[in-house]
Amino acid sequence: MSQPITLTIEPLTQTAFAPYGDVIETEDRDSMPMNAGMAQRFHALADVDVIGEEGRGIISLVEAKLFEMPKTVTFVERHPLGSQAFIPMDDTPFLVVVAPPTDKVDLNQMKAFITNGRQGINYHRGTWHHVLLTPFAPMRFICVDRAGKGNNCEEFWFSEGEQPYLSQS
Ligand SMILES: NC(=O)N[C@@H](O)C(=O)O
Numbered sequence: 577m578s579q580p581i582t583l584t585i586e587p588l589t590q591t592a593f594a595p596y597g598d599v600i601e602t603e604d605r606d607s608m609p610m611n612a613g614m615a616q617r618f619h620a621l622a623d624v625d626v627i628g629e630e631g632r633g634i635i636s637l638v639e640a641k642l643f644e645m646p647k648t649v650t651f652v653e654r655h656p657l658g659s660q661a662f663i664p665m666d667d668t669p670f671l672v673v674v675a676p677p678t679d680k681v682d683l684n685q686m687k688a689f690i691t692n693g694r695q696g697i698n699y700h701r702g703t704w705h706h707v708l709l710t711p712f713a714p715m716r717f718i719c720v721d722r723a724g725k726g727n728n729c730e731e732f733w734f735s736e737g738e739q740p741y742l743s744q745s
């Protein structure tokens with residue numbers, strides 16, 4: 577059995593995150609005035625993608641507890657019927673661990689990111705990801721994902737010796 581991989585946590589950028597989803601942020605993004613200039617709209621930062629029977633996009637609020645920094649990634653999940661976005665309501669970083677939306681988890685393309693506190697993410701439909709990971713403080717999020725018929729959550733559990741390590745440096 578090969579040695580488990582180590583995921584070095586890196587700053588989240590749209591470019592680096594592109595194979596997995598979208599970064600929802602205002603910094604360095606185009607915007608347009610609205611309401612006679614009383615507001616700026618950062619338009620269509622991400623698409624809500626839902627498929628399947630009676631699939632519909634929904635907006636939820638999430639109150640996340642402090643989630644102690646794990647040493648390893650024990651499992652990831654994916655949502656085959658819809659995208660999933662988490663947009664922080666607090667100026668606090670959180671961690672995002674992902675693998676591309678391939679049928680089997682591709683360890684060689686797994687990445688771990690830290691947000692800058694002002695970034696949200698939108699997982700593309702089928703992107704493998706660790707559940708919401710908030711190791712710095714309890715946080716509140718807006719969640720945009722799918723409701724409808726069908727199983728929209730599949731898990732993949734790594735075997736003991738295969739669990740990727742998470743490293744902060
Ligand atoms: N279950 C749920 O709403 N959250 C997970 O999908 C997650 O990605 O945290």
Ligand code: NI
Nearest residue numbers: 653655660707
């Ligand atoms: Ni999820």
